[in-house]
Amino acid sequence: MPAPLTAEQKADDRELLLAAAESLIYASGVQAVGMDRIREASGLSLKRIYSMFRTKEDIVVAVLRQRDTRWRADLAAFVARFDDPTQRILAVFDWLRNWFAGNGFRGCAWINIHGELGASAPAVLAEVRAHKAAFRAQITALTESERPEVADAIYLLAEGAIVTAGINGTPEIADVARRAAERLLRTGK
Known part of the structure; x- marks a missing residue:
């Protein structure tokens, strides 16, 4: 089992996710950007993304x-x-x-x-x-x-x-x- 994420890692993941999502959504729109694109652009797993945002x-x-x-x-x-x-x-x-x-x-x-x-x-x-x-x-x-x-x-x-x-x-x-x-x-x- 992997070690729990530190507060710094959690903050880094959040910033990475939000930066990727903002870039994609601003360029293409909310509805044109699926969660798979956000996952791919952020490099985070869907499980990790959904642990941060429901x-x-x-x-x-x-x-x-x-x-x-x-x-x-x-x-x-x-x-x-x-x-x-x-x-x-x-x-x-x-x-x-x-x-x-x-x-x-x-x-x-x-x-x-x-x-x-x-x-x-x-x-x-x-x-x-x-x-x-x-x-x-x-x-x-x-x-x-x-x-x-x-x-x-x-x-x-x-x-x-x-x-x-x-x-x-x-x-x-x-x-x-x-x-x-x-x-x-x-x-x-």
Whole structure:
């Protein structure tokens, strides 16, 4: 009988699994990726995978949570480089443009998965909503000196740019959204 896994081995296996699942799901979609593909890409046995996650839906939720943490932290680190509050807000769109232009950009993972699964996977839907609420809160915190409707408009410009870039494959849409945000911040309308 093999020796029990250490906490470090368990954590490593979890990270390996989630990295493989995220890559496959983001590239191909949830329904197109079977557990055998996840097993093969992660190098873990199905028995090991199911000992960590009871269902594929549980894996998708974990992938989205991990991606949310990384995605929002990367955005926060990027905008924190700017001292001026207005420049911090506009930097959101610069960060988005960099993301859109990145290799393998396929739009918003949360919107893609929601489009695939809709309300049929309540735990996934809750995770999608949690990410969108957290992103909105992040934008609101950046725009704290502005009126609430300005924060809402900036959030919607960012979300619209994400969706449009995902559909059209045009990173430049972030520049269009940035210019609109700049006008909005300048005029308050």
